[in-house]
Amino acid sequence: xxxxxxYRDGRSDFVRGAKDIAKVAKKxxxxxxxxxxxxVADEYTKRSYKRFEEEDDxxxxxxxxxxxxxxxxxxxxxxxxxxxxxEGEYQGIPRAxxxxxxxxxxxxxxxxxxxxxxxxxxxxRRKDQDELAQxxxxxxxxxxxxxFQWTLYFVLGLALMADGVEIFVVGFVLPSAEKDMCLSxxxxxxxxxIVYLGMMVGAFVWGxxxxxxxxRQTLLISLSINSxxxxxxxxxxxxxxxxxxxxxxxxxxxxxxxxxxxxYSEFLAQEKRGEHLSWLCMFWMIGGIYxxxxxxxxxxxxxxxxxxxxxxxxxxxxxFVLVCALxxxxxxxxxxxxxxxxxxxxxxxxxxxxWMILKQVHDTNMRAKGYPERVFSVTTIKxxxxxxxxxxxxxxxxxxxxxxxxxxxxxxxxxxxTLFPSxxxxxxSSCSYYGxxxxxxxxxxxxQKQEYASRTKFFAKExxxxxxxxxxxxxxxxxxxxxxxxxxxxxxxxxxxxEDSLFEECYFEDITSSNTFFxxxxxxxxxxxxxxxxxxxxVNSKLINSTFxxxxxxxxLSDVSDENNAYMVYFVSFLGTLAVLPGNxxxxxxxxxxxxxxxxxxxxxxxxxxxxxxxxxxxxxxxxALLCLFGGISIASWNALDVLTVELxxxxxxxxxFGFLNALCKLAAVLGISIFTSFVGITKAVPILFxxxxxxxxxxxxLKLPETRGQVLK
Numbered sequence: 001x002x003x004x005x006x007y008r009d010g011r012s013d014f015v016r017g018a019k020d021i022a023k024v025a026k027k028x029x030x031x032x033x034x035x036x037x038x039x040v041a042d043e044y045t046k047r048s049y050k051r052f053e054e055e056d057d058x059x060x061x062x063x064x065x066x067x068x069x070x071x072x073x074x075x076x077x078x079x080x081x082x083x084x085x086x087e088g089e090y091q092g093i094p095r096a097x098x099x100x101x102x103x104x105x106x107x108x109x110x111x112x113x114x115x116x117x118x119x120x121x122x123x124x125r126r127k128d129q130d131e132l133a134q135x136x137x138x139x140x141x142x143x144x145x146x147x148f149q150w151t152l153y154f155v156l157g158l159a160l161m162a163d164g165v166e167i168f169v170v171g172f173v174l175p176s177a178e179k180d181m182c183l184s185x186x187x188x189x190x191x192x193x194i195v196y197l198g199m200m201v202g203a204f205v206w207g208x209x210x211x212x213x214x215x216r217q218t219l220l221i222s223l224s225i226n227s228x229x230x231x232x233x234x235x236x237x238x239x240x241x242x243x244x245x246x247x248x249x250x251x252x253x254x255x256x257x258x259x260x261x262x263x264y265s266e267f268l269a270q271e272k273r274g275e276h277l278s279w280l281c282m283f284w285m286i287g288g289i290y291x292x293x294x295x296x297x298x299x300x301x302x303x304x305x306x307x308x309x310x311x312x313x314x315x316x317x318x319x320f321v322l323v324c325a326l327x328x329x330x331x332x333x334x335x336x337x338x339x340x341x342x343x344x345x346x347x348x349x350x351x352x353x354x355w356m357i358l359k360q361v362h363d364t365n366m367r368a369k370g371y372p373e374r375v376f377s378v379t380t381i382k383x384x385x386x387x388x389x390x391x392x393x394x395x396x397x398x399x400x401x402x403x404x405x406x407x408x409x410x411x412x413x414x415x416x417x418t419l420f421p422s423x424x425x426x427x428x429s430s431c432s433y434y435g436x437x438x439x440x441x442x443x444x445x446x447x448q449k450q451e452y453a454s455r456t457k458f459f460a461k462e463x464x465x466x467x468x469x470x471x472x473x474x475x476x477x478x479x480x481x482x483x484x485x486x487x488x489x490x491x492x493x494x495x496x497x498x499e500d501s502l503f504e505e506c507y508f509e510d511i512t513s514s515n516t517f518f519x520x521x522x523x524x525x526x527x528x529x530x531x532x533x534x535x536x537x538x539v540n541s542k543l544i545n546s547t548f549x550x551x552x553x554x555x556x557l558s559d560v561s562d563e564n565n566a567y568m569v570y571f572v573s574f575l576g577t578l579a580v581l582p583g584n585x586x587x588x589x590x591x592x593x594x595x596x597x598x599x600x601x602x603x604x605x606x607x608x609x610x611x612x613x614x615x616x617x618x619x620x621x622x623x624x625a626l627l628c629l630f631g632g633i634s635i636a637s638w639n640a641l642d643v644l645t646v647e648l649x650x651x652x653x654x655x656x657x658f659g660f661l662n663a664l665c666k667l668a669a670v671l672g673i674s675i676f677t678s679f680v681g682i683t684k685a686v687p688i689l690f691x692x693x694x695x696x697x698x699x700x701x702x703l704k705l706p707e708t709r710g711q712v713l714k
Contacts (some may be wrong), residue, residue, distance in 0.1 A: 056074055074435025108174060125384060129650060132346055132382040139268040139358055139378055139713040145276075149267055152348035153276065155338055156260045158331035159223060164257040164287020165324045167655060168573060170195055170246060171441075172295040175569070176317035176502070181239045193670055194243055195250040196434075200666035202254020207659015210255070211652060215509065216340045218655075223332050226252030226620070230325035234318045235373070253328070254666075257642075258658035265646045265654075266343040267361065270712055274591035277646065278639045282584045285635075287327065288577030294323050296570040343713070347652045369613065372525035385612040394657055426641055429604065430665035432691040437576070439687055440627045442680045444572060447620050452495075456710030472667055492592045512552070579628035583635035595709040596644045597702060603637035604699030611692045637698075647708035 170191055178188060202222060210218040226249050233245035261277060268276055298320040342361075345354035355378070362376040452475065459478045468487040474494040481501040488506070491514040504524040511531035518533075521541040532552040583603075591599055592710045610630050616622070649657040 005088060015135040018070045023027065050416050075123065094549075103474050128382065129347075129386040129652075132384060133712045133714055135448065136343060136346070136473040137270055137380050139381070142377065143358060143362040144365045144369070145269060145272050147275070147368035148361045149272075152264060152267060153280060155331065155334040156264050157280060157286075158327050159219060160222065160260050160280060161287035161290065162284070162331055163253050163285040164577075165291045165327055166199070166253045166287075168288055168291035168295075169230075169321060169324050170298065172291065172570065172573075173317040173321060176315060179240070180315060180317075181242065183514060184238060187239060191239075191243060191246065192438075193673065194247045196666050196670050196673070198247040198250020198252075199254035200663045200670070202251040203258055203659045203662035203666060204254075205251070205659075206255025207258040207655045207657075207662065210259045210262070210655035210659070211344075214340050214344050215266075215655065216260050216335065216338060219263065220261045220332060220335055222252050222255035222259070223328050223335070224252070225249075226256075227325050227328040228252075229701040230328065231322065234321040235314070237337040254662075255659070258655050261642050261646050262658055263341055264706075265713060270710065271592065273647070273713070274596065274643050274709065275588050277643050278584065278588035278591050281587075281635070281639045282581070285577055285580045285584060288513075289574060290327065291324060292574035292577060293571050295320055296574070298323065299570075314493055331408060343651050346381060347384050347451060351381055351383050352364075355381055376502065412673055417712065425600065425604070425698040425702040426645075426661055426665050427642065427668040428694040428701070429634070429637055431668040431672035432611070432694040433638070433697075434669035435676035436614075436630065436689065436691050437627075438673045439676040439680065440623060441569065441572060441577070442677055443684070444620055445569075446625055446680055447623065448568075451620070456495075513537070558617070572627070575624060576627050576631050579632040580635040581632075583632045585640065587636040587639040591639065593708065595707050596640045596647075597705060597707050600637050600640035600644065600702045600705075601699045603633060603635075603640065604695050604702060607634040608692050608695035608699065611688060613693060614688050642709060644705060647711060647713065650714040 019488070165441070174183075174188055174191065177183065177191075181187075183191070206218050206222045209221075229245045229248040230250065233242055233249060236242050236245055264275055264280055265277060298315050337361065339357045340353070342354035342357040345351075345357070348636075349693075358378065358381075359376045362374075363372075366372060366374045455475060457476045459476065460480055462478065462481045464481070464486055465484045466486065468489060470487075470489050470491055472492045472494065473496050474492075477497045477499070478501060479499045481498065483503045483506055485499065485505045486503075486507075487509070488511060489509045490509060493511060493516040494518040496513070498518045498521055501518070501521045501527050503521065506526045508527070508531050509529045511528075511533055513532055516533075517537050518538055518541050519539045522544070523538075523539065523541065523543045523546045526543075526546040528546070528548045528551075530550045530552060531548075534551065535548075547669075559570070587599060587603075607630060610626070610633055614623075614626050614630075645658050645661060646654065675690065679686050
């Protein structure tokens with residue numbers, strides 16, 4: 001073979017050898033580096049080929065060339081240090097000095113040494129964050145507090161309002177929805193809890209995502225999911241589909257609280273932060289008032305409905321569900337006009353985007369204050385070094401575990417000590433607050449039932465013949481009566497009981513009943529036409545020559561659910577929500593004056609005392625008054641917890657931490673509701689003592705938290 005042929009063969013072998021090494025490197029490194037591995041392998045091949053060409057240029061073209069083995073050996077030799085490529089270049093980490101690596105094992109060792117120590121890198125990152133925090137506070141003070149912050153206040157307030165509405169929707173529609181869906185008691189209980197479970201999942205998911213892709217974008221996604229499934233839930237007919245839609249709606253709105261407070265806080269200077277975050281909490285109250293008012297105005301109007309045959313029904317409570325989705329839709333529309341948090345951009349190295357938004361804040365406020373000529377003086381803002389997702393685990397680990405991906409925000413969850421200080425007071429407050437707020441209405445209903453039962457009328461051994469009953473029969477007990485040729489037509493029977501009675505040649509037509517039973521009765525030649533008096537209502541009764549024709553379809557309810565009771569539920573919820581207004585105002589005015597810890601501990605102690613007085617509430621009016629007192633006092637502790645949580649965690653982990661804590665609070669709420677409601681009608685002492693103890697423990701543990709008043713936002 002001539003020299004040219006040997007040259008071409010040698011070059012081909014060299015290139016093939018370089019490609020083989022690149023493939024092996026790509027295979028071993030690819031799992032650790034992701035897309036960066038492709039670049040490393042391709043670059044290695046290109047540089048090896050280039051090196052071969054350069055070496056060849058140094059020799060005479062017609063001279064003696066290395067044999068095939070030598071060419072292949074050259075291809076596997078380590079390359080020049082100046083040409084060395086390592087995966088850190090594609091991860092954004094500055095290159096560290098290192099020597100040549102011989103072979104794949106040597107290259108892997110050298111490559112591992114090029115990664116910076118994680119703790120040292122984190123220390124640099126914390127230093128950058130501290131410098132950014134100080135500069136960012138100065139910039140916010142230059143921007144001032146004005147039109148931009150107030151506009152954002154109302155926009156985010158709509159999102160928080162949607163969260164408040166979501167809490168009340170299911171409770172308000174249950175009395176009506178149980179008729180359409182034939183809900184049993186376990187089904188009603190699950191429907192009441194499913195919203196909290198959805199919000200728990202949503203808080204965890206959206207909180208973590210907001211630290212990844214941004215506050216604004218994540219909030220838009222979560223609110224969109226909430227509004228879409230809230231809309232669907234007003235039209236679906238079955239229990240399972242309705243349950244799923246309310247679960248998905250809860251997942252969507254679960255991101256509201258952690259994102260809204262974090263988002264808004266990053267536009268507030270230190271001296272305004274505590275006050276204005278407390279003012280923002282008022283929208284949760286407005287959401288409750290909105291839901292109560294809409295339920296009061298819409299649900300009792302049963303004429304606001306239509307149906308298509310017996311398969312599809314759209315009653316007034318579905319109109320209410322539809323109306324309750326409006327705050328979320330309005331928040332989405334308004335949020336599209338607002339920018340992303342500049343602090344989020346700076347934490348992720350996006351200097352120019354952050355600068356433009358801060359300039360927008362400055363110019364908007366200055367124009368509104370009458371100083372359009374003032375120029376935004378900031379030219380450069382500190383950005384934070386980006387944490388590499390790829391970290392080394394040390395020489396002691398196996399080769400396939402040397403390096404692995406880890407999210408810097410996941411470190412928050414790895415270190416339990418970071419979350420633990422704020423978790424106990426928040427979870428205890430959540431357990432007691434939500435447990436009591438659900439227990440209050442159930443206790444009021446129980447007291448109503450007791451009062452209703454006390455007005456029951458008793459009749460014994462009555463004889464009625466040739467009488468037509470065409471009026472409502474309610475809350476009566478008839479024993480050993482005899483009814484001959486009587487007509488019961490076009491009437492409602494509520495809480496009626498007939499015991500050991502005789503009905504002969506009677507006629508029942510168009511009867512609607514609830515909590516009505518015939519026990520040990522005898523029916524002779526009696527006709528039931530278009531009634532809901534099914535046989536299960538005839539307990540141990542005899543039917544002799546009696547007939548049922550055209551029985552009514554639908555659900556049979558054992559509880560009394562009339563218009564007056566519905567109005568009472570809405571009215572009590574309206575009062576309880578409105579009662580938090582004084583607490584909101586006081587906490588907003590004093591938050592920056594007395595500090596977060598004093599507000600939290602003081603409100604928890606007073607709430608504990610007011611909770612103790614619940615044991616003296618033996619009437620409906622007394623329970624309502626104590627409910628309002630407890631709500632008005634406890635809201636201040638919630639506001640303080642929200643402000644503390646925002647200020648306690650750094651910006652790159654803020655919504656993750658807030659979401660995680662909010663998820664735990666929702667879990668505590670589910671436990672509190674389950675525990676408290678199990679004692680309704682049994683005893684008041686256990687729920688009251690449990691809630692008082694939880695609030696007392698929460699106030700004590702709150703003192704262990706650091707005071708964040710006067711600190712810049714981390």
